[in-house]
Amino acid sequence: MPSIVSIRNLTKTYKSGFAALKSVNLEIAEGEILALLGPNGAGKTTLISAVCGIVQPTSGSVTVGGHDVVRDFRAARDLIGLVPQEITLEPFEKVFNAVSFSRGLFGKSPDPAYVERVLRQLSLWDKKDSKIVALSGGMKRRVLIAKALAHAPRVLFLDEPSAGVDVELRKDMWSVVADLKAQGVTIILTTHYIEEAEAIADRVGVINKGEILLVEDKSAMMRRMGQKHLQIDLTEPLVAVPDMLASYALELGPEGRSLIFTYDTKGDRTGIVTLLTDLRSAGLQLTDLSTRQSSLEDIFVGLLKEQL
Amino acid sequence: MNFPAIRVIFQREMARFSRTIIESLISPVISTSLYFVVFGAAIGSRIEAVDGVTYGAFIVPGLIMLTVITQSVSNASFAIHFPKFIGSIYELLSAPVSYREIVIGYVGAAAVKSILIGLVILLTAYLFVDLPIAHPIAMLALLAVTSFSFSLFGFIIGIWAKDFQQLQLIPLLVLTPLIFLGGSFYSIDMLPGIWRTIAMFNPVVYLMSVFRWSFFATADVPIAASLLAIAVFTALCLAVVWWIFRTGWRIRQ
Numbered sequence: 324m325p326s327i328v329s330i331r332n333l334t335k336t337y338k339s340g341f342a343a344l345k346s347v348n349l350e351i352a353e354g355e356i357l358a359l360l361g362p363n364g365a366g367k368t369t370l371i372s373a374v375c376g377i378v379q380p381t382s383g384s385v386t387v388g389g390h391d392v393v394r395d396f397r398a399a400r401d402l403i404g405l406v407p408q409e410i411t412l413e414p415f416e417k418v419f420n421a422v423s424f425s426r427g428l429f430g431k432s433p434d435p436a437y438v439e440r441v442l443r444q445l446s447l448w449d450k451k452d453s454k455i456v457a458l459s460g461g462m463k464r465r466v467l468i469a470k471a472l473a474h475a476p477r478v479l480f481l482d483e484p485s486a487g488v489d490v491e492l493r494k495d496m497w498s499v500v501a502d503l504k505a506q507g508v509t510i511i512l513t514t515h516y517i518e519e520a521e522a523i524a525d526r527v528g529v530i531n532k533g534e535i536l537l538v539e540d541k542s543a544m545m546r547r548m549g550q551k552h553l554q555i556d557l558t559e560p561l562v563a564v565p566d567m568l569a570s571y572a573l574e575l576g577p578e579g580r581s582l583i584f585t586y587d588t589k590g591d592r593t594g595i596v597t598l599l600t601d602l603r604s605a606g607l608q609l610t611d612l613s614t615r616q617s618s619l620e621d622i623f624v625g626l627l628k629e630q631l
Numbered sequence: 632m633n634f635p636a637i638r639v640i641f642q643r644e645m646a647r648f649s650r651t652i653i654e655s656l657i658s659p660v661i662s663t664s665l666y667f668v669v670f671g672a673a674i675g676s677r678i679e680a681v682d683g684v685t686y687g688a689f690i691v692p693g694l695i696m697l698t699v700i701t702q703s704v705s706n707a708s709f710a711i712h713f714p715k716f717i718g719s720i721y722e723l724l725s726a727p728v729s730y731r732e733i734v735i736g737y738v739g740a741a742a743v744k745s746i747l748i749g750l751v752i753l754l755t756a757y758l759f760v761d762l763p764i765a766h767p768i769a770m771l772a773l774l775a776v777t778s779f780s781f782s783l784f785g786f787i788i789g790i791w792a793k794d795f796q797q798l799q800l801i802p803l804l805v806l807t808p809l810i811f812l813g814g815s816f817y818s819i820d821m822l823p824g825i826w827r828t829i830a831m832f833n834p835v836v837y838l839m840s841v842f843r844w845s846f847f848a849t850a851d852v853p854i855a856a857s858l859l860a861i862a863v864f865t866a867l868c869l870a871v872v873w874w875i876f877r878t879g880w881r882i883r884q
Contacts, residue, residue, distance in 0.1 A: 337884065375725040378884050397633070397727040405725045411718030415650065416643070427639030428726040470722065 327353040327402075327478055327509050328374065333383035335369050335533075343369040345533040346383065351478075351511060356504055357538075358524035359513045366533040367513035368408060371480045375405045387478060401429065404476030408483040408513075410463045412470075414456035418447055421455060422469045429474035441472050445499065461492040468499065479503060481512040485519055497523050520544070529626060536626045546587065553584040553595060555602065556611040565605045571598055636728045640736025644710055648744050655744065656751055659698050663752045666694055667759040670816060681818050682849045687760040691753070692843040693815030699749045699774065700781050700810055700835075704802050707741035707785030712798055715790070715882070724883060730876030738782045745778035763846065770845035776861060777838060783868040790881050814839045819851040834860055 328351035335344040343366045351357050359367050372378035374385050376396060385392045390399040412421065422438050442448045445465045450458060455466060464484070471479060481500075485493045500510055500523050514520055520527045521541065528538040560579040571594070574583040582602075586593040602609065648655050671687035678686040714720040723733055756762055764770055792798040813835025819827055830836050831852075841857035844850035850857070875882065 372884075376883075377721055377724045379879050397729075400725060400727040403725065405721065407718070407721050409718055411721055413643075413714070413717070413719055415647075420643075420646075424639045424643055425722060425726075427635040428722060428728060430633040430635050430727055432635060 326350040329386045334381045336381045355525045356510045357526050358520035359528045361530035365530045402477040404471035404479045406467050406471045406481045412455045419451040422473045425470040426473035431474050441469050478509045552615045554613045555582040558608040633732050636732050637736045641740045644740030691756045695749050697815050699745045703745040703781035704785035707782040708789035710737050711789035741782035742778040749774045765848040766845045780865040809835045
């Protein structure tokens with residue numbers, strides 16, 4: 324599939340000397356949903372801001388639909404919708420007017436029927452005459468999405484759409500994203516929740532400290548992220564892992580008081596039940612069991628090690 | 632040109648104006664009336680006519696300018712500072728609009744508000760004094776140009792200011808003294824020697840003089856000098872706005 328967004332050697336160094344983006348390269352295919360996953364301060368928002376025109380890149384280039392976002396900004400931005408992370412709305416404006424304003428700003432003639440469709444899709448129609456200041460936080464976030472959709476963009480950027488959002492709204496948002504994808508809209512979202520990337524993305528990019536560490540299909544990424552660790556605490560310390568348990572690739576914990584088993588929640592079988600049976604036949608007695616998910620942190624460390 | 636964008640920016644600013652119609656229109660009318668009562672009637676009755684014009688009538692152009700200048704600056708600076716402050720400026724920056732369209736929308740709306748306020752004050756003045764207007768077309772043109780150029784100036788302040796305190800700083804510390812010392816309530820000829828020379832460095836003097844000329848056909852400084860001063864001021868503001876958007880100063884990081 325052809326790229327609709329093409330980012331080449333994009334660098335952003337702020338006046339303070341902070342390098343928010345270090346020569347980022349990224350191709351985004353038309354119609355896909357890409358999740359950019361990374362911890363706070365990784366450069367996710369800077370990356371989106373540079374594509375959308377809010378931040379001036381230090382060097383490198385970005386094209387959207389073949390149009391350079393700096394030289395040919397009108398044609399490029401025509402295609403883009405942006406939902407910012409923070410709730411930044413004129414408080415005394417009415418919902419309908421706010422969305423119509425966005426449509427006009429993007430050079431489109433007024434189309435109340437289209438604005439109505441967008442508001443209905445986001446369950447905002449009954450709030451169309453409310454002032455924004457009177458809305459709940461979740462509703463305000465919907466208004467931000469409606470504003471971004473007011474000019475029917477081909478590419479939608481969602482910056483941390485689920486930050487501070489309740490479960491219901493998050494599910495609603497995911498279904499809106501699915502609808503948009505069905506209409507052929509390309510969606511780029513940033514998140515630091517693995518579950519969110521898992522729920523809606525086709526591809527996942529991992530970004531940290533201004534660098535894209537890798538971009539993979541979701542399934543490959545989830546395998547990588549699906550690893551969990553089972554810690555088995557023992558009553559009697561061990562000197563070595565018993566030979567009969569060698570096939571489980573267990574690690575011995577500190578002072579031999581625990582065994583650590585790594586398994587894959589996405590696999591057909593985790594192997595936990597057979598392991599526990601074999602532990603019993605090996606005559607080991609357990610005091611406790613606990614499991615731990617590989618955190619994003621572990622994954623970043625793993626990815627960085629791989630890079631070296 | 633992205634005309635729909637200019638239209639929605641203009642409409643939104645005008646909607647803000649009509650939402651706050653009391654503050655926007657009634658308060659200038661009340662303060663103008665107070666000036667008339669104090670300066671025109673109470674003090675003015677003891678002041679002899681200036682250049683053959685009664686003092687009550689003499690202060691009308693100055694009053695209009697005083698309000699139009701302060702309103703232009705405060706409206707335009709607030710209009711652009713507010714979205715910057717709450718963050719909604721992201722939308723302007725990510726939309727396919729050029730700085731010309733942004734400036735036309737915001738500065739245009741602020742200027743139109745000021746012109747309306749100026750006209751309302753003029754009408755209010757007729758309730759108190761007899762007022763000849765020697766050059767009505769020139770008067771309206773000057774009103775429009777002043778509204779536009781000071782709205783442009785306000786727009787710059789709105790972008791420059793980092794918070795609401797700074798937003799008040801220039802109007803309070805620079806503009807108000809310049810206006811009061813710019814001959815709003817007196818003719819420059821009434822100043823003693825050295826002060827008259829100093830006054831010549833005050834740009835507002837040139838503006839006030841030509842505006843008063845449009846009413847009473849007498850001016851403190853040559854008309855050409857006034858027009859030149861206005862042109863230079865407007866050109867300077869336009870150049871600064873152009874520079875701001877070219878460099879992204881205090882808007883785009």
